[in-house]
Amino acid sequence: MRETVFIGFGSNVGNRLDFCDRAITLLSLLPHSEMLAVSPLYETEPVADHAHPGEGCFLNGVAQLHTDSHVLNAVVFERWPGTLVTGAQINADGTGRMDFDLSEVDNNDALRGLDAAVNDVIGRGVEVRSIYVDAGDAATTAGLVRSLSVAPPPTPDGQLRIIEIDGIDRQACGGTHLSNTAQSRPFRITKVESKGKRNRRIRFVLDD
């Protein structure tokens, strides 16, 4: 059965055009779906209704956390080469967590101080961009696909979307991101937990 659906998207924060561009990219990656057409972009006044106050700000918060989780991932990957991401979650309340396979780390204090390195990257204002590479090449490039749960499926012509944080990180991802790390609020690790023998869970939040 085929159904035609119309999905609205939009942003009233940050680089709105870029957010809309990314929304279109993600919608085009939905499985069992085909993008038939995209309307021209248009501008409307924000509507402050009771059900969704500040919906635009919510999108911004999610994007910030997601970009920061890439930076955290890069910092962990640099200190413990080859580390795999075993889970990640970004919450609507502005908190998030990442799980890593870090069986060789026996002291979680080594992870608690990593927010300084993440904030260093935020402070440096590093450019974030999405590029497409051949999915076959990506599979044989170490570190490019670090989490099967966030890697998008290849495009019909065999391209994989890579998020590149200039000089910091390159990895496959289908998510929404800032265009520069300087757009993020300060990043703070709130808790490090051991989840079983191998997994370490890092919980974090963005400060005002």
Ligand SMILES: [Zn+2]
């Ligand atoms: Zn991402």
